[in-house]
Amino acid sequence: MLSWLEAGVVGALQGVAELFPVSSLGHSVLVPAVVGGSWARDLNVSTPESPYLAFIVGLHVATAIALIVYFWRDWVRIVGGLVTSIVRREVRTSDQRLAWLLVLATIPVGLVGLLLEHWFRTTLAKPTPTACFLMANGVILLVSERMRRGDTDLDSEYVDERVSGPESDKRLAELDVKSAVGIGATQILALAPGISRSGIATVGGLVRGLSREDAARFSFLLATPVILAAGALKLGDLAGPLGDGIRPQVLFGSVLSGVGAYLSVRFLTRYLANRSLRPFGYYCLLAGAAALVWLNVR
Template sequence: MSDPISIVQGIVLGALQGVAEPFPVSSLGHGVILPSLLGWDIHQNDDYFLSFLVATHLATAIVLFLFFLKDWIRIARGLGRSLRDRRIDPQDTDARLGWLLVAGTLPAGILGLALEHELRDLFASPTSAALFLTLNGVLLLAFERWRRRAPAPGDVRPAADGDARIASALTWRQAIGIGTAQAAALIPGISRSGMTMGGGLLAGLSNEDAARYGFLLATPIIGLAALYKLPDLFGGAGDGVRGAALAGALAAAVTSLLAIKFLLRFFETNRLTPFGIYCIAAGLLSTVLLAI
């Protein structure tokens, strides 16, 4: 009896996850659509596929955390200072950024626990994912249309300056709103990074700062969700896919790192528009191909 996911399939799906998670194009949507287009007998609600996704998501979260390790060290120290002093010093941008991330993480985590299975069951088909991928593209174009400021050469500054700008620019309501919007990524086809980056643009962040904030905000959600489900990978649901999961995780780690580096440089001067056009084109084409 063959394994439900082969090593080659695991590498392809892992590499795709690693690219599509940081990119605003929906990793889950691509992970649902691609197997159907290639004729693979893999479905998003299969227990073994969900166990496989745990490994690739955990790999992506680890890469995100290590890439922004210096930021997280500053944020952790800031949170520690605020807990020690029982207040957030207005001048302590690291502490404020830390609590903004907490404010954005809690609603997404609560909604994820409450709605994940219902949304997966409701929008489980590849055709549904293709339609929502098209909608994701429309939303990306809308974010660009309604953004509060255009890219400027002076936006490119050291990371610490970016964190300070994020902390000073975002209000608590905006942080909660952007974090809540992450829950839309539970629907295959809607991008977590697209929602957070778009929310940052609407709040007045620069391209680069919106991407940076989106990556920071995604790290605990992706990582904690993967850790929460990690026992499934080592239980019965992981039988036959652990080798593919390891291969997929390694592929996801490599492509995630490359994607993050590319995006932070790309967003120094560019916009979400190309990704919006891609999602609309890919979503419509996939809808037609799946119908055929």
């Protein structure tokens, strides 16, 4: 049902694509469809009670763990801020405020995901719609960069200094609630395969005036509880019949996914500090168009 090669390729791809603004779910749908044969049969995420979906869930948990490991200092401060805020019934420090902003910003996608995840997956997670959504993701990235053309020089002033976590978190804590929730709500679009969660949240931050680094950082912090919760809710599937015969492959793919996610976030937090999203936008347009042509003419 799931070969070691399939597990390795999809696991490594998931870890990288989840954080790059190119949609991991989109690639998880398109790659098997483009390869065809047993890949298209075994790796079909839209099938009800799909073992492949259980496999993807395991990969998501590994990705979330990698994000927690990379941002562990930030999460210690943020969780500590949330706890002290609840105990003392106050919101005074930047850590306390950022913690509540993340909680509030996660609510919209959490509610929609619980209610409509099955519909999104079974209705939209098919190769042709996914290729179209991937192209739409590219357009969103390119349009956002065109809108910010005049701000490029401003971001370049912060190449080295703004990679500091605590300083970035202090700036993020200054967001107003409406902006934070608005950025978090953009993740709802990423329920459609082909739309990148990190990409759409980063664009949401840029539109609201955040620097490239701060927008990317906020998107990664937002992604952690969402990815972890989505994985945890379905992790039990791997202990049941859906996990039979694929648990070793799930473990193998999860290790590759976690390593890929860690390396990706380490690279992207520096890359996006002063570089454009355009390369990712062009890639999504070309990859989506190529997949669409291939799927309809072969």
